[in-house]
Amino acid sequence: MHIIGVNSEDSTGLSSYLSREMDVDLLTGSGVLDHIAFRGKDPELVMMQLNENGYEYHERYIPIMNLFQIFVEDPNGIMIELNYWGEEHAVA
Numbered sequence: 001m002h003i004i005g006v007n008s009e010d011s012t013g014l015s016s017y018l019s020r021e022m023d024v025d026l027l028t029g030s031g032v033l034d035h036i037a038f039r040g041k042d043p044e045l046v047m048m049q050l051n052e053n054g055y056e057y058h059e060r061y062i063p064i065m066n067l068f069q070i071f072v073e074d075p076n077g078i079m080i081e082l083n084y085w086g087e088e089h090a091v092a
Helices: 012-018 043-052
Strands: 035-039 057-062 067-073 079-085
Touching: 043 057, 043 067, 043 079
Parallel strands: 035 079
Antiparallel strands: 057 067, 067 079
8 A cells, every 4th residue: 555645735746756747636536546556467568558559658667676667547547557576667
């Protein structure tokens, strides 16, 4: 479980954590559930399928954990986090 405090006056901490700019006024989601996370295999295949099907996603690599992540939003606005341990990829 991730618990993140969001400063409505300064969202740089949230943007840093998410590895992308985020306007806190635009945060929606379902309220109770922001995202779910899974351990995945074959990130190249997943990114290829996301691209082929027109899904927007973003990537993050956390060197200290040797963790590559893909984030994609489902049709209900729930963020899906896919984790690939031991994978090193260039962030797009």
